[in-house]
Amino acid sequence: MGSAICASGAATPFILTIDKAVVQAAAGTTSLSNALVQGVKDLVFKLPQLVRSPALLLVWGVYGATYTAANLVDVVAERQQASPTTHNSAKLVGTTGVNMSASLVKDVLFAKMFGKKDVVKEVSDAAKTAAKAATKRVPPATYGIFLMRDGLTIGAGFTLPQLVASGLQSTTGMEPKTAGTVAQLGTPMGMQLICTPLHLLALNMYNTPTASLTQRAQEVWATCPQSTFVRMLRFCCAYGFGGLLNKDLTARGRAYNENKYISKKA
Secondary structure (H helix, E strand, C coil): CHHHHHHHHHHHHHHHHHHHHHHHHHHCCCCHHHHHHHHHHHHHHCHHHHHCCHHHHHHHHHHHHHHHHHHHHHHHHHHCCCCHHHHHHHHHHHHHHHHHHHHHHHHHHHHHHHCCCEECCCCCHHHHHHCCEECCCCCHHHHHHHHHHHHHHHHHHHHHHHHHHHHHHHHHCCCHHHHHHHHHHHHHHHCHHHHHHHHHHHHHHHHCCCCCHHHHHHHHHHHHHHHHHHHHHHHHHHHHHHHHHHHHHHHHHHHHHHHHHHHHHC
């Protein structure tokens, strides 16, 4: 759990900056570049406030819970001497369930925090002053697409890197450690070619529920190329560098405990 909290915490500010910018750009409230610049400014000049913000805690909670689930499955599988197939299957199911649940809550709240808001208009000046943004209902299709996206993302973060690393070793003769690093960094990024259009489609269904199919496709494509690029960077932080840091911390923790306790018993 300590490894999960540290690894996810190190990546969270960068993930939040990109997530917030993508949601704001998809809602049309600002351009992606302006949102990113403002996010970087907040990261540099308002870090104490940012660390205490509900948005950052939401993101940290998602990835802290996901890495905790993955690490706990690893521990149980190791102690139960589970087969690789059972281990990988349990890890995929466990991390996907935790990540989907947490991400769904986070993304719906982000859509409400940073997306479009329907403003209630009244005739009198007093009513106009008192008018507030009305909360929109999140359509079921948005939930469904978020869940599909999360399943693909978790596979790219925890299951596919091992397969990609094995393929790199067999086809290129790459060293196992190097192959593992390349796969862990590259696979989550590559999956964004599929996941980012799904993510933008889900947001568009929330922001513009009555759009036609053609209009929806145009609005999604308007921010898709740049959003895909920045989300590649996002998941390079989340499951790339974050994944490598998590693995390193858990390996160090395992080595420390083996040296302190198991060797003394032996």
